[in-house]
Structure formats: structure tokens, C-alpha cells
Amino acid sequence: MQSLSPSSGISLKSLIRKTTPPPGQTHRFDPVRFVIQCGHRSDSANTSASTVNTNGAPTSYNFAGHVGSSRADWQSSCAILASKVVSQQQDTEKTGDITVVNGHKTLDLVPIDNLPKPLTITDLSPAPMHGAQMRVAYQGVPGAYSEAAAGKAYPNCEAIPCDQFEVAFQAVELWIADRAVLPVENSLGGSIHRNYDLLLRHRLHIVGEVQLPVHHCLLALPGVRKEYLTRVISHPQALAQCELTLTKLGINVSREAVDDTAGAAEYIAANNLRDTAAIASARAAELYGLQILAEGIQDDSSNVTRFVMLARDPIIPRTDRPFKTSIVFAHDKGTSVLFKVLSAFAFRNISLTKIESRPHRNRPIRLVDDANVGTAKHFEYMFYVDFEASMADVRAQNALAEVQEFTSFLRVLGSYPMDMTPWCPSREE
Numbered sequence: 254m255q256s257l258s259p260s261s262g263i264s265l266k267s268l269i270r271k272t273t274p275p276p277g278q279t280h281r282f283d284p285v286r287f288v289i290q291c292g293h294r295s296d297s298a299n300t301s302a303s304t305v306n307t308n309g310a311p312t313s314y315n316f317a318g319h320v321g322s323s324r325a326d327w328q329s330s331c332a333i334l335a336s337k338v339v340s341q342q343q344d345t346e347k348t349g350d351i352t353v354v355n356g357h358k359t360l361d362l363v364p365i366d367n368l369p370k371p372l373t374i375t376d377l378s379p380a381p382m383h384g385a386q387m388r389v390a391y392q393g394v395p396g397a398y399s400e401a402a403a404g405k406a407y408p409n410c411e412a413i414p415c416d417q418f419e420v421a422f423q424a425v426e427l428w429i430a431d432r433a434v435l436p437v438e439n440s441l442g443g444s445i446h447r448n449y450d451l452l453l454r455h456r457l458h459i460v461g462e463v464q465l466p467v468h469h470c471l472l473a474l475p476g477v478r479k480e481y482l483t484r485v486i487s488h489p490q491a492l493a494q495c496e497l498t499l500t501k502l503g504i505n506v507s508r509e510a511v512d513d514t515a516g517a518a519e520y521i522a523a524n525n526l527r528d529t530a531a532i533a534s535a536r537a538a539e540l541y542g543l544q545i546l547a548e549g550i551q552d553d554s555s556n557v558t559r560f561v562m563l564a565r566d567p568i569i570p571r572t573d574r575p576f577k578t579s580i581v582f583a584h585d586k587g588t589s590v591l592f593k594v595l596s597a598f599a600f601r602n603i604s605l606t607k608i609e610s611r612p613h614r615n616r617p618i619r620l621v622d623d624a625n626v627g628t629a630k631h632f633e634y635m636f637y638v639d640f641e642a643s644m645a646d647v648r649a650q651n652a653l654a655e656v657q658e659f660t661s662f663l664r665v666l667g668s669y670p671m672d673m674t675p676w677c678p679s680r681e682e
């Protein structure tokens with residue numbers, strides 16, 4: 254990955270040069286790719302979601318939905334799935350430059366001049382850039398874990414800092430970046446809900462995943478001691494991941510949320526704050542001239558954040574290595590469909606690796622009237638499921654053909670190689 258140390262001084266203005274996209278590609282995104290609007294059908298066979306990518310090459314997922322044995326057999330064999338809905342953590346909704354979670358106060362970050370500045374919404378004029386080097390958008394400033402994830406996903410990339418997740422999505426859509434690398438879940442802090450919502454709102458495709466061991470440090474200005482601290486600032490996920498350890502260290506001062514971990518370090522350095530510590534990476538300490546007061550302060554030594562890589566076009570799914578597929582679906586009749594959908598995977602021995610539910614923003618409430626007892630108000634959800642199979646695998650195609658029967662909306666977010674990096678939790682990124 255290209256270094257974003259202060260000496261490199263990449264200016265974001267240079268990222269927005271006016272060039273045209275490569276031949277055969279356009280700025281427009283095909284909203285139908287991998288989106289299947291479906292109704293109920295009695296026959297499940299030969300349903301095909303055939304689409305064309307922007308290079309003109311057909312990308313087709315054929316859902317031939319054949320169910321090989323009786324429904325009663327598989328319904329009983331997968332009954333265990335019914336209780337497996339994952340509980341959710343707090344939302345990390347971002348608004349503008351500032352994050353507010355659980356009443357944490359927010360801060361305005363004062364940037365340091367010689368580091369690349371995060372893209373803002375106003376930088377996003379549709380002015381594409383397409384060079385030989387992969388440009389990868391991430392949320393945060395240099396030294397953020399997301400920057401390390403971008404480097405792990407694309408080792409020789411030019412990492413482009415963005416001030417919001419939304420901006421990273423748009424940077425790819427507008428050809429300012431070739432890929433975005435964004436966190437979706439952490440082993441301690443849970444899901445990054447904002448990115449689930451954005452995955453649905455935008456038309457990018459998941460083309461890969463990286464799992465990054467996250468090794469947090471407590472950083473302060475040189476000479477500052479723990480006793481001087483009146484507050485600890487960081488990304489809300491990082492605060493959540495270190496809560497118990499901070500208490501054990503006797504640091505019972507206020508916690509305040511900012512947009513990203515490295516941004517917290519930058520803020521302390523830029524404002525010469527001697528009463529404030531940041532939770533961030535050792536690389537952030539180096540970049541912003543802070544000392545490490547404590548290392549490895551995450552509540553679990555094997556703390557891992559999973560990031561997804563996003564692109565304008567999907568990759569061709571394969572079967573010669575482990576693949577994962579991510580889908581999102583909803584149903585007009587609410588959550589009763591969930592068990593049926595999950596059983597389509599259980600029946601075919603396809604393991605699920607993640608289930609997430611988010612409010613159905615277009616139709617958040619469903620009213621069910623009963624003349625005798627009144628009106629029930631059910632909340633409506635979008636369900637996100639990751640499963641361990643490639644879309645090139647006939648089992649996955651059959652499972653999705655069946656899912657399509659049970660759902661009113663189904664979209665394949667991507668089918669991509671699983672991160673199979675050998676387990677090395679103590680390694681610092």
C-alpha cells in the first residue's frame with residue numbers, strides 16, 4: 254500500500270482530475286444487477302437472474318430451484334435454526350463529521366496539514382480517475398484500522414481517506430476510487446449498522462472480505478500520565494471494545510465518540526490536549542507523535558474486525574476455493590418467512606456465517622387488524638444473510654431459487670472469496 258505518512262502528502266484535489274472512464278465503461282450503474290423482485294410462484298424451477306455488467310459481459314446467476322427430498326424431512330432436520338437470530342449491538346450511526354453514541358459527546362476534528370484530508374461530500378464531483386494503481390477509499394484518516402484493512406486487501410493500493418462511510422461508497426460510484434474497504438462487524442462490538450444500510454442504498458458489489466486483528470493502544474501526548482486524564486476519545490466501536498480494560502486500568506473518566514480512532518489521535522495532537530487520551534493504533538501514535546500509555550487494551554486479545562471490499566462490478570464466482578455469498582431479503586408478510594428462508598440453506602448443508610436485521614426503511618411498520626382485539630403493529634425488517642458457498646455452486650443457486658419463492662425482495666450483494674488468512678491474533682496491523 255502506498256504510504257500515507259506525513260511525508261507523502263497526497264492532496265485530495267489531485268484525486269479529482271477530470272478524466273473519462275475506460276472504454277466500454279460508464280458512470281451509470283445498473284440497478285437491476287443481482288436485484289430480484291419476486292412474488293410467490295408455485296413452481297421454483299429455472300428462475301434466472303441474468304444481468305449484464307458495464308463491460309457488456311453477461312453475469313448470470315441461474316436459480317434452478319429443485320428440492321431433492323420432502324419438505325417435512327428437511328423442516329425437521331433444520332428446526333434448530335429457528336433460535337439462531339443474532340442479537341444486535343448499538344447502532345453506530347454517523348451524521349456529518351461527528352458520531353454520537355449512547356450520549357457520548359462529539360468533537361470537531363482539527364486536521365494536521367501535511368496528511369491527506371478525508372474526502373467530504375462536497376469533493377464528490379463526478380470526475381473519475383483511473384490510473385494503473387488501485388485506489389481504495391476508506392472511512393477515517395491515516396492510521397485508522399480501515400486504512401490497514403485497505404492495505405491488507407490491496408497491498409499496493411493508494412488508500413484514499415474519506416470523512417464518512419457514505420463518501421467512500423460515492424467515491425467508488427463516481428470513479429474517484431476503484432474500491433471501498435468498509436467495516437461491517439467486529440467480534441466484540443458487533444455490527445456496523447450504518448454500512449448494512451448503505452449496502453442496500455447503493456449499488457456496489459461485495460468482491461471480497463478481510464478480517465483484521467485489531468490491537469488497540471491508549472495514546473496521549475508525550476509526558477502525559479494516566480492520572481492527568483479527564484477523558485478518553487475514540488471511535489464508538491473502539492470505546493466499546495476496550496470498556497472493561499479501561500475500567501480495570503482505573504481509567505474511569507468520560508468517554509467521548511469521534512469519527513475514527515486515528516482522528517482521535519490527530520485531534521489530541523492538533524489541540525495539544527494534555528488531559529485527553531485516544532484509543533487508536535500504534536501506527537496512529539507514530540503518525541501524530543503520541544506516546545503509548547497502554548498496549549493491547551481491547552477486552553479480548555483476539556479482537557477482529559471484518560471488512561468488505563466493494564466495487565462497481567461483481568466478480569465471477571468460482572468453486573475452486575472457499576467462497577462466501579451475502580444476500581439481503583424482505584417479505585411482505587413480515588418475519589414469519591425467516592425460518593423458511595434459513596431452512597433452504599440448512600437443507601443443503603450450507604452454513605450461515607452471519608444474520609443481521611435492519612429496519613425496513615420503506616415500510617417500517619405493518620398493521621394487522623383483528624376486529625375483536627384491535628390492531629397489531631409489527632416492525633418490518635430487511636434480513637442480511639452471509640452463507641458459505643459460491644454462486645457458482647449449484648447448491649447455492651438452488652437455495653436462492655427457493656429463497657426467492659418465500660421473499661418479496663431478494664438481492665445478492667456479492668459472492669466473493671473468504672478471508673482464509675492463518676489465525677494470528679497477536680499480530681499488530
Ligand SMILES: O=C(O)C(=O)C[C@]1(C(=O)O)C=C[C@@H](O)C=C1
Pocket residue numbers: 392393396397398399400436439445467488490491512513514515558
Ligand atoms: O476508527 C477506525 O480506525 C476504523 O477503522 C473504524 C473501526 C470501525 O468502524 O469499527 C474499524 C475497526 C475497529 O473495530 C474500530 C473502528
